Amino acid sequence: MPDLSSIYRTENGVVLIELKLRKIHQLFNTLDPSPFLEKDMDPEAEEYIVDAMLDIGPGKPVKLLIYLPDPDDEEENADTLAAAIRHYFAYRHKAARQDLSQLFQQGRWSLVTGLLFLVACTVGRAAMVWLSVSPLVLPVVEEGLLIMGWVAMWRPLQVFLYDWWPIRRRIKIMRQLSGITVEIRSSETMEV
Known part of the structure; x- marks a missing residue:
């Protein structure tokens, strides 16, 4: 798989995630009434930043570079x-x-739950043999109980083998973004 971090500019070995805005407040959800420090980020801005981090990969030094028309107006912010x-x-x-x-x-x-159900199905299977159920019905019921028991184990196996990996990756990305360096520059200095 190609290294997607190469599509991002670098500066002194630091990969740049660049955003061009008209005003700082574009970065945040305008419907959120919270104080500025606690505002939710605009979903599109968050998606762009997180997708860039996924492209770059966790662990690489990254800087969020925000371009504004007149950064001096926003300097105190x-x-x-x-x-x-x-x-x-x-x-x-x-x-x-x-x-x-x-x-x-x-x-x-x-x-x-899955293990208890699997045990119940296994016991049910053994009971069918012990009760000497009709030889025509016995194989169907036995196999049906065995399959049902293992199907009950599907969800726990899915959780512990597969479902947690994407969340773990998101945790790494969010941890890195929670310490990201942010710099504001003039839009005029943006390289195209």
Whole structure:
């Protein structure tokens, strides 16, 4: 698979995620009445930044570079903006960790339920043999119970083998974004 980080500009070994805005507030959800530091990020802006991080990959040094028409007008907001962005991604990191914890809790309950059902099906199978059910019906019922028992194990196996990987990756991305360096520059300096 090609390294998608090469499509992003670098500066002194740091990969740049670049955004061009008219105003800082474009970065945040305008419907959110929270104070600036606690505002939700605009969904499209968040998706762009997170997708860029997925392209770049976790662990590489990254900087969020925001271009504004007149950054001097927003200079007093630069530190607040950086703090708001980091705060938002710290919140998303915490939410992703909670999602993983809930998934594992659901997986544990599914495993207990699946194992109990598998045991019940296995006991039912043995009971059919012991009761000497009709030889025509016995194989069908036996196999049916065995299949049902293993189908009950599908969800816990899916959780513990596959479902947690994307959430773990999201946790790594959000952790890195919660400490990202943010810089504001003039739109005129943006390289095309």
